[in-house]
Amino acid sequence: MSSDHAASGSGPRYGFLGPAGTFTEAALLQWLGDRPAEVVPYTTVDTAVDAVRGGEVIAAMVPLENSVEGSVTATIDALAGGPGLAIIAEAQVPVSFSLVARPGSTLEQVRGVTTHPHAHAQCRRWLAERLPDVPVTFAPSTAMAASMVAEGGHDAAISAPLAAAVYGLDQLASDIGDRPAETRFVLISTPQAPQPATGADKTSLVLFMGQDHPGALLEILTEFAVRGVNLTRIESRPTGGGIGDYFFSVDVEGHLDDARVGEALMGLRRVCAEVRYVGSYQRLDGQQPVIRRGVTDEEFREAQAWLARIREGRS
């Protein structure tokens, strides 16, 4: 979908799930901060990921949890299939909806609204109170809804606040969602050595089971639990290889270089049909894991030295 690309800025190129003005772009811009960069929108998660794999961009921001735009399962499936990828950062932006319209418009003039169905679902209470009789038309994304308004297609759109700036629109109302929400995004690159450990990291994995095997998940979780590695997210997904054939997409606390994470991964490598390491990266919330007795790096080292001693008869 190269025709959809709109480059902005200069510096290394980063992709995101577009069009311009999505929450995903907001997440990317937040992560970039002052870094010089050119940002490139992609129409779907798959095209963004392809751009990473093809070297068009050095990384791409896509949604991973609780998305109101695009499909989270597209991200999960992209990480699980095809050539390897690595998550190098996570990002989170408040999903705050605004009603945006062409400059000079007022709320009273709005006779038609467009937005993505998920955004609509999350603003129903506000719409029922403030625009009860106004028909709603759906667009493929909130950003596309805003762009359609900019082009004169509807009176107003529900979108991210960023979309107002991107498309030269006014915000007639802001924060119109029924309840606060957050979406989690990840910045994806080609495989690389893990980011340096910070003490507050996550590691993402894709675990493929062998033959249909009822106790498989319990077995997997026990591999983590025995090494004191906590999960923060898990999803089972069909492999596409037929019903009943599943993989698990999981995030765990800790870094690939942590001894407990390393031993758990080796255990999984031995019992799973395939283990795909998809990156260790700093947690956005900076929350350091509570590491239980027995699984610190120091305790792993000490136990290894002890084993070496008794194997040599020096207990």
Place this chain on the structure above:
Amino acid sequence: MSSDHAASGSGPRYGFLGPAGTFTEAALLQWLGDRPAEVVPYTTVDTAVDAVRGGEVIAAMVPLENSVEGSVTATIDALAGGPGLAIIAEAQVPVSFSLVARPGSTLEQVRGVTTHPHAHAQCRRWLAERLPDVPVTFAPSTAMAASMVAEGGHDAAISAPLAAAVYGLDQLASDIGDRPAETRFVLISTPQAPQPATGADKTSLVLFMGQDHPGALLEILTEFAVRGVNLTRIESRPTGGGIGDYFFSVDVEGHLDDARVGEALMGLRRVCAEVRYVGSYQRLDGQQPVIRRGVTDEEFREAQAWLARIREGRS
């Protein structure tokens, strides 16, 4: 979104994630078979579910796994939040894509294609080979894409075969997806006693954890495993109550009336913050579970009789 409803047929009313011509409608029609029914499309999973809760329809078909239309997480979240719901059946249709166009069109005449981004992603190889230079525009669903073609908006749409019939279009090409896929749908009603056990059943549950509690998932899986209850699907989802607060959406083999499922549910009830039972229903694949030694209904009965005997001193 009552303005979107299009009723068809007569008999009890059933909703589905529309518009007309979606795979979801195909799944509903397949499930209905000869049952007299009126089917009603809804624009989003949320509006379909609201129609069930409000009594507008007696049940609604929505996607639960691997969807190419609508959001599966919308279904999972709808089952987890708000007033209770029950899954009363599952359905599965092959996700087969066709290129549909107005009658009399030929492939050579196609100079623009519209479809849902997921469908586009799944037909990329075919498009690259057969329509390499034709621009693709996105629509909110494959059915909406077909309807736009019917109204003259684009030359062709990628959609379910059903959409051709619904919108009076021709199929210029069929089965154009890059690989076979299936989507799983569920028929949702208001809470009710479980469907009668058939010997090949599934039970769906939503499990809310208490405070952030690292070993929670292992604990839950052990409650199932000890009673020989196998999981067929699991997903963790944020509750919306803040980061780190999760629930699990799970499907297990077996029926609420099975002794092993009952005991597992009581165990979960005691350790989870909340357990929501969302229905026991026949498995579409008719696959009977392999029940391990020790967890048949007969063995549960025998053990209960034995416990009663020893409690009375008659060992």
Place this chain on the structure above:
Amino acid sequence: MSSDHAASGSGPRYGFLGPAGTFTEAALLQWLGDRPAEVVPYTTVDTAVDAVRGGEVIAAMVPLENSVEGSVTATIDALAGGPGLAIIAEAQVPVSFSLVARPGSTLEQVRGVTTHPHAHAQCRRWLAERLPDVPVTFAPSTAMAASMVAEGGHDAAISAPLAAAVYGLDQLASDIGDRPAETRFVLISTPQAPQPATGADKTSLVLFMGQDHPGALLEILTEFAVRGVNLTRIESRPTGGGIGDYFFSVDVEGHLDDARVGEALMGLRRVCAEVRYVGSYQRLDGQQPVIRRGVTDEEFREAQAWLARIREGRS
């Protein structure tokens, strides 16, 4: 071995591992307190147990843990094999050794000591310091050693303090063990309904595995753990049916009438080749179990009521 019996007192007859003056007798007398009773010594655990089974005595006190007299494994095997038995109480006495001699003797006059080998092993330090050159001869029990001294066979015996009184001897030294120790005894009867629950109880079980089955023990412990039932003792013992065929003798916290214990027992009944319930009885230390969230009787009742409701469609 009926010829060994020596009756004392009047009232119901109780057996114990004799001869008169053992720590086991001390444990029985402590348990009896003011109860009228006739106590009868038996030469071995097996003969004591046979006397219970044959109705010669209504119960018998035998050692179960850390014994310095008789064999603990004899007790464990007796509970596991033959007609059923029930533990109705536990008892514990400090294992305090005295050097006993005929009245009027002094330590200086002692030129030969007799005792049971275990008692000898526990008093070695004292003997090395105070009677370094005095030869030690072994007797089948500390009480028999004392009786041999009373009959003039040796100058002194190491025995329980009680043996001095029983055999009319003086204590030349008391508390001569190298370190403090305790032995646990159990009072065994024919099978009967459990003792009333006191809130601080133990339950004893014998668990037979099926075919040699490596994960069996983990499976068993998980049955307990899922219901929050803690073990206080476990031993694997060969069944005598050939190498590799084991049973487990276990004590757990809680009472047969506790819901969590009952459900754990039913689970074990279903997975073990055989479960033998051997009694619920008050803990001597009065220590109430810490019952984790989710396994109180009240929580079991509530979960059962909830299950009944959802099975009837009243969630």
Place this chain on the structure above:
Amino acid sequence: MSSDHAASGSGPRYGFLGPAGTFTEAALLQWLGDRPAEVVPYTTVDTAVDAVRGGEVIAAMVPLENSVEGSVTATIDALAGGPGLAIIAEAQVPVSFSLVARPGSTLEQVRGVTTHPHAHAQCRRWLAERLPDVPVTFAPSTAMAASMVAEGGHDAAISAPLAAAVYGLDQLASDIGDRPAETRFVLISTPQAPQPATGADKTSLVLFMGQDHPGALLEILTEFAVRGVNLTRIESRPTGGGIGDYFFSVDVEGHLDDARVGEALMGLRRVCAEVRYVGSYQRLDGQQPVIRRGVTDEEFREAQAWLARIREGRS
């Protein structure tokens, strides 16, 4: 108890639980085969173990399971306490009882029998049938009973067949036990590097728990289970440090040099208060463990190489 020692043969000195003629001596002689050796009886397990620690003998044979002589718990406690020890071999002899008497005696002349209480318990049926009215007196061991007969103290003894040869007695009847039995013995030395792996090995461990900790045993077993290490024996024993403070004496399949055993031991080292390795040695039954998928040395190596690769960014 050096006064009890009786040396025989020449070569390195080996101790055993005596006196001469015990099943333990039979086990030692069987293990020695043609090795030149001097064998030395010790009165108790503790004195035999002290002789090992003090360098009086290079190793000592003592009972570990299902003993009819001496105390198995003495062996278990000796391995758990005091300076370290190592099991370097296991041995097993059929526990076959004979009625032994001075040369020229006949069964009809027997008017008194002596033996150890356990041996008596195991020959009761035979005694009831063949010597119903003959009184039985107890001796500290079956071998001591035979020696008392040799010295003219009783008419006959029940003992191991070996004792007849040792004390110059005749066997009036052999194999008089009520049912076949086996006892397991272990040869104990000072700590040393493990015996070379044979592919059919056992490893013995002593595991000390920390504070009273209900789930400790489950935790320990999970450390083994996750690495596919099977237990063949387990016993909980009080540490002597007060009620409720336990250690576990366990035997597992496999050798200290096996990767799966090594990783399990490191895991235990990290979660237990103390882990005492007590030796890896060939299984007497030559039974090779069934090693489940994922825990062979080769799989451990491969997983380690894989981890190294992904840590360097070469997945």
